[in-house]
Amino acid sequence: MNHTIDSTRETSEARTTEERFVTPATAIRQSNDGSYLIEAEMPGVSKEGIEISVDQNELIITGRRAFPSTDGRVVYREIRRANFRRVFELDGSIDRNRIAARIENGVLRVTLPLAEQVKPRKITVEG
Amino acid sequence: MKLIRYPETLVSNWTPFDQLASIRDDFNRLFESGFAPLFREARMLGGxxxxxxxxxxxxxxxxxxxxxxxxxxxxxxxxxxxxxxxxxxxxxETPSDEGKFHRNERFxxxxxxxxxxxxxxxxxxxxxxxxxxxxxxxxxxxxxxxxxxxxxxxx
The missing domain is CATH 2.60.40.790 (Immunoglobulin-like)
Structure with a gap:
């Protein structure tokens, strides 16, 4: 059964050219000033493999990695041969122009600050 | 009586295997979203x-x-x-005064x-x-x- 699907996969994938993606394990935090921090685990991905885009109210992060190729035989395999992708829906209060990201040791960190006027402000009472 | 031969571009071949491939993709998605957390939980028992x-x-x-x-x-x-x-x-890595967690899938x-x-x-x-x-x-x-x-x- 696997063989049938695998052998026909070449023909169908050639047509659709769909990439294989896996969802990265992610932690989302919010700090006291309201800004968000997304930490997504993408082992094997370096800066060049990262693609981040904002479309309407969606934040899309994609991480591509080169798979270790050995001329040996595979004894045991758990690492998924797929790239990473995740889509987040953005709150209207996030300032898209100031979204920043960096990747270190396979962990992508995206900071999403809030737009200035949305931050909690204290209003002093006159008189 | 004439046998009409359609050029390849007009009639696309229907391959049943295309649908099998998309079923496979759906299964992958199911395992990823539904079962993946369970799989992790099982490992958590031993760390x-x-x-x-x-x-x-x-x-x-x-x-x-x-x-x-x-x-x-x-x-x-x-x-x-x-x-x-x-x-x-x-x-x-980041100190916990970075803020509270909304969601955490990391170990x-x-x-x-x-x-x-x-x-x-x-x-x-x-x-x-x-x-x-x-x-x-x-x-x-x-x-x-x-x-x-x-x-x-x-x-």
């Missing part, structure tokens, strides 16, 4: 267990482990009686994985490197373990 690959080349064994967000010093590699153990502890804390090596290795020649969150351990095979060509003699 966090990073994914690893073991490859065998002619001259060496190569073990690759996914260990994102670690420092080299936090990773321990030991070899004993044909068993390779990769262990360590992952601390939270922290101690982890340990042991694999039984399929060939004898030379412990003195073992090297390891950590890059982009991937740990690669290269274990050269001992002389006896390397594949040998045996020539057939005349008599």
């Amino acid at each position: 966090w267990a990073p994914a690893l690959d073991v490859h065998e080349e002619n001259d060496a064994l190569v073990v690759i482990a996914e260990l994102p967000g670690m420092k080299k010093e936090e990773i321990d590699i030991s070899l004993h009686k044909g068993l390779l153990t990769i262990s360590g502890e992952r601390k939270e 922290y804390g101690k982890f340990s994985r042991t694999v039984s090596l399929p060939a004898e290795v030379d412990a003195n020649g073992v090297t390891a490197s950590y890059r982009d969150g991937l740990l690669t351990v290269r274990l050269p095979k001992s002389e006896e373990a390397k594949p040998k060509q045996i020539t057939v003699g005349e008599n």
